[in-house]
Amino acid sequence: MEEFAALIDALVYTRSRNEKLRLIAEYLRATPDPDRGWALAALSDGLDFPAVKSSTIRNLLKDRVDPVLWTLSRDFVGDTAETASLLWPAPEHPPSPPTVGEAVELLEGMNRKSVFVDLPKLLDRLDASGRYALLKLATGGMRIGVSSRLAKTAFAQAFDVSVEEVEEYWHGLAPPFPELFAWAAEGQAPPDMANLPTFRPFMLAHPLEETVVDLADYVAEWKWDGIRVQLVRAGDETKLFSRSGDDISATFPELLDVLPFPAVLDGELLVRGSHQGGEANDVTQGGAASFNALQQRLGRKTVSKKMLAEAPAFVRLYDALLIDGEDLRALPWTERRKRLEALMARLPDTHFDLSRVVEARDFDHLAEIREGSRDDAIEGLMLKRKDSPYIAGRRVRYWYKWKRDPLLVDCVLMYAQRGSGKRSSFYSDYTFGCWDGDPDKGAELLPVGKAYSGFTDEELKKLDRHVRQNTVNRFGPVRETDKSLVFEVAFDSVHESKRHKSGLAMRFPRIHRIRWDKPVHEADRIEALKALIRD
Amino acid sequence: MPAPFSWIRPEPWGIHVVPADAWVDPSRPVERALVTHGHADHARGGHGQTVATPETLAIMELRYRTGAQDEAGEIPHKAVPVEYGESITLPGDVQATYFPAGHVLGSAQILLEHAGERIVCTGDYKRRADPTCPQFEVVPCDIFITEATFGLPLFTHPPIAEEMAKLLDRLAAHPDRCVLVGAYALGKAQRVIAELRAAGHHDPIYLHGAMEKMCRLYEEHGVDLGELRLVSDHTKDDMRGSVVVSPPGALNDRWSRRLPEPITAMASGWMRVRQRARQRNVELPLIISDHADWGELTRTIEEVDPVETWITHGREDALLRWCQLHQRRARALAMVGYEDEDD
Ligand SMILES: [Zn+2]
Ligand SMILES: [Zn+2]
Numbered sequence: 001m002e003e004f005a006a007l008i009d010a011l012v013y014t015r016s017r018n019e020k021l022r023l024i025a026e027y028l029r030a031t032p033d034p035d036r037g038w039a040l041a042a043l044s045d046g047l048d049f050p051a052v053k054s055s056t057i058r059n060l061l062k063d064r065v066d067p068v069l070w071t072l073s074r075d076f077v078g079d080t081a082e083t084a085s086l087l088w089p090a091p092e093h094p095p096s097p098p099t100v101g102e103a104v105e106l107l108e109g110m111n112r113k114s115v116f117v118d119l120p121k122l123l124d125r126l127d128a129s130g131r132y133a134l135l136k137l138a139t140g141g142m143r144i145g146v147s148s149r150l151a152k153t154a155f156a157q158a159f160d161v162s163v164e165e166v167e168e169y170w171h172g173l174a175p176p177f178p179e180l181f182a183w184a185a186e187g188q189a190p191p192d193m194a195n196l197p198t199f200r201p202f203m204l205a206h207p208l209e210e211t212v213v214d215l216a217d218y219v220a221e222w223k224w225d226g227i228r229v230q231l232v233r234a235g236d237e238t239k240l241f242s243r244s245g246d247d248i249s250a251t252f253p254e255l256l257d258v259l260p261f262p263a264v265l266d267g268e269l270l271v272r273g274s275h276q277g278g279e280a281n282d283v284t285q286g287g288a289a290s291f292n293a294l295q296q297r298l299g300r301k302t303v304s305k306k307m308l309a310e311a312p313a314f315v316r317l318y319d320a321l322l323i324d325g326e327d328l329r330a331l332p333w334t335e336r337r338k339r340l341e342a343l344m345a346r347l348p349d350t351h352f353d354l355s356r357v358v359e360a361r362d363f364d365h366l367a368e369i370r371e372g373s374r375d376d377a378i379e380g381l382m383l384k385r386k387d388s389p390y391i392a393g394r395r396v397r398y399w400y401k402w403k404r405d406p407l408l409v410d411c412v413l414m415y416a417q418r419g420s421g422k423r424s425s426f427y428s429d430y431t432f433g434c435w436d437g438d439p440d441k442g443a444e445l446l447p448v449g450k451a452y453s454g455f456t457d458e459e460l461k462k463l464d465r466h467v468r469q470n471t472v473n474r475f476g477p478v479r480e481t482d483k484s485l486v487f488e489v490a491f492d493s494v495h496e497s498k499r500h501k502s503g504l505a506m507r508f509p510r511i512h513r514i515r516w517d518k519p520v521h522e523a524d525r526i527e528a529l530k531a532l533i534r535d
Numbered sequence: 536m537p538a539p540f541s542w543i544r545p546e547p548w549g550i551h552v553v554p555a556d557a558w559v560d561p562s563r564p565v566e567r568a569l570v571t572h573g574h575a576d577h578a579r580g581g582h583g584q585t586v587a588t589p590e591t592l593a594i595m596e597l598r599y600r601t602g603a604q605d606e607a608g609e610i611p612h613k614a615v616p617v618e619y620g621e622s623i624t625l626p627g628d629v630q631a632t633y634f635p636a637g638h639v640l641g642s643a644q645i646l647l648e649h650a651g652e653r654i655v656c657t658g659d660y661k662r663r664a665d666p667t668c669p670q671f672e673v674v675p676c677d678i679f680i681t682e683a684t685f686g687l688p689l690f691t692h693p694p695i696a697e698e699m700a701k702l703l704d705r706l707a708a709h710p711d712r713c714v715l716v717g718a719y720a721l722g723k724a725q726r727v728i729a730e731l732r733a734a735g736h737h738d739p740i741y742l743h744g745a746m747e748k749m750c751r752l753y754e755e756h757g758v759d760l761g762e763l764r765l766v767s768d769h770t771k772d773d774m775r776g777s778v779v780v781s782p783p784g785a786l787n788d789r790w791s792r793r794l795p796e797p798i799t800a801m802a803s804g805w806m807r808v809r810q811r812a813r814q815r816n817v818e819l820p821l822i823i824s825d826h827a828d829w830g831e832l833t834r835t836i837e838e839v840d841p842v843e844t845w846i847t848h849g850r851e852d853a854l855l856r857w858c859q860l861h862q863r864r865a866r867a868l869a870m871v872g873y874e875d876e877d878d
Pocket of ligand 2: 576658
């Protein structure tokens with residue numbers, strides 16, 4: 001536990017992404033199983049021990065420290081776990097500290113009652129840094145500026161394997177990941193995923209920008225304005241995953257018993273309505289509602305019958321990764337498309353349709369079609385090379401996205417400030433940034449603009465909660481967040497500016513959409529924004 | 536007979552010693568000031584007369600040029616030096632005696648006596664040994680006027696040797712870089728340097744220009760700081776593997792670009808709290824304070840065992856609560872202008 005505590009402390013005080021990667025990689029190499037696996041879990045997705053809550057810690061401390069002094073201290077520090085770690089009355093001769101594995105085992109064994117006896121015994125064995133690390137681990141939120149992606153990248157770096165491959169196995173394994181370490185660190189066979197409904201990392205597109213492609217080699221599809229999902233069936237179980245690999249099955253129960261065979265399908269999740277796909281009386285596609293309607297259903301853990309009836313979800317399919325257990329990813333797009341088209345007969349049209357291919361004579365004609373598409377909820381076009389295999393991540397030249405409104409960028413929320421007037425109790429003014437290079441190679445975020453409009457009151461409440469729960473730093477009225485949320489920002493124009501470190505200033509930026517589903521390393525880079533300068 | 540202790544009146548801008556018309560650590564100019572120590576929130580320029588230890592007077596002279604002549608060639612300010620353990624009689628039959636406070640060079644607690652009543656003003660203080668100033672003495676009194684800068688139970692300053700070891704370990708691990716320590720120019724900087732010497736570090740230590748004069752003043756008062764060099768006189772390569780000391784404000788400043796890949800450290804009691812360290816972009820927090828921590832504050836009140844405790848500045852709510860829990864009479868004085876700058 002001492003090494004883990006030292007790692008946490010070092011990460012707290014390290015700003016550079018590269019240095020964070022180095023620290024985590026070094027720890028993972030030097031630490032035996034299962035400690036390193038638990039540490040990796042704590043740093044990435046977090047561990048959950050239902051018996052240990054923030055309120056448990058508060059109650060434990062109020063039994064040991066005067067409640068008034070506890071509250072004054074907690075207010076000063078601003079963090080329950082840290083305050084408790086500092087105020088815990090340590091015994092004069094502490095017993096030997098536990099390993100991470102032992103601590104996890106003990107935490108797992110606690111229930112709501114025994115926690116009041118057993119957690120103190122564990123805390124007694126640690127010094128202040130150890131108590132901090134333990135309490136952070138136990139309550140599930142490290143909040144030390146390490147994202148799940150960063151932890152996985154550090155793992156890949158530690159053992160010289162590719163992060164995409166790590167992602168591929170990750171979702172089928174559970175902490176402390178013995179199979180993952182056996183494969184990456186000991187050179188054993190990779191984990192077997194065949195009978196597990198696990199997430200496969202998405203293939204992603206590059207922005208088209210100035211590129212012109214030959215339609216002899218590329219095919220065009222609409223980019224629908226829902227959320228990209230992966231529907232997976234294996235071992236008689238179906239799961240639905242968001243772009244970031246989060247399991248959102250519980251939010252869309254109507255999709256869990258409509259896929260009757262093992263498969264991994266890539267598509268756009270939409271809810272029924274009259275907007276999208278209704279254009280040109282296209283009979284092959286039913287209509288979908290606007291993104292707003294879909295938004296009503298996102299982020300819910302349970303769904304009412306009424307909601308299921310009023311806004312039923314379906315998937316508009318783009319691609320097939322596996323069908324009947326056969327891995328199609330190495331095949332060219334044309335071949336996968338054939339298989340997907342043939343598959344439609346086996347799928348109920350109540351819950352699936354096929355995203356149709358947009359026919360155009362040539363690139364100019366395609367540009368015309370794109371400009372002319374009146375449907376507000378079409379995001380633009382996707383251009384896919386006909387011979388492209390399905391490869392995790394963003395590969396040059398295979399897939400391009402050609403957004404309809406060029407003045408939209410994906411930015412990462414960096415700082416938030418309280419608003420004024422009736423918003424004064426909310427963090428409603430947001431500063432966001434773009435990457436100054438490849439985020440997986442140590443790029444940093446640079447602020448590119450500020451916005452305080454473009455969201456509903458409901459969304460403001462959610463954003464405010466996000467800011468409060470993900471604060472890593474405070475500067476007077478400003479909070480720095482852990483940079484885990486993507487905004488799609490709309491703006492009128494962008495100009496060069498010496499006033500900003502990024503060298504750019506946006507005109508009239510507003511939050512176009514909050515991308516709760518999008519991982520931050522997929523936000524845009526400064527170069528993408530620079531390419532939009534028109535003066 | 537007047538009411539007990541009616542001769543002393545806490546006002547927002549200082550503690551008024553009524554019969555002597557003198558003020559302890561006033562934050563606005565007065566005719567007669569009794570100054571505990573040289574930090575800016577306690578010692579200010581512009582008084583008619585300042586009663587303080589010779590070291591504090593020298594510090595004030597350096598900072599405020601209190602010994603400067605006016606247009607007529609006179610020195611309007613009157614400096615009245617009082618050594619530790621020495622008493623001075625003020626008008627109105629008030630005796631003032633200065634005792635070490637262990638805070639910084641020249642820092643004193645002031646014992647005021649009048650009509651058989653004893654009041655001690657601590658200014659700022661700490662209980663630990665400090666190679667740059669004599670140690671705090673417990674002075675029995677009726678009213679004990681204490682600070683509470685680190686008056687929360689979470690503040691326990693670790694032994695300074697541990698913090699020095701942290702600093703030296705980091706230095707040894709990065710021989711091509713330097714460790715830049717942010718420390719307040721009066722007191723903290725010299726203590727860090729003296730403690731580094733005590734820990735066996737005898738290499739030259741590099742100073743930000745703003746530190747130089749105060750370090751020289753300490754040396755003139757017999758504090759050995761070893762070989763000190765100015766950053767401005769040296770190249771990046773000279774400073775590799777060295778300790779550099781600067782005011783906290785220079786840590787993230789353009790100035791630090793002339794240093795060889797500095798590892799940013801900060802010597803302050805606030806470093807106990809992670810967010811505080813992160814706010815300053817500190818990579819190596821050193822928990823070093825010239826103030827009493829919670830344990831020392833409460834132990835001191837128990838040892839002095841006054842009839843009443845008055846709390847000047849800091850986290851007075853928590854210390855008041857402690858006094859209440861321990862059946863001790865206490866009140867918080869609403870003082871203005873005292874900051875925690877000299878932590
Ligand atoms: Zn002071
Ligand atoms: Zn002070």
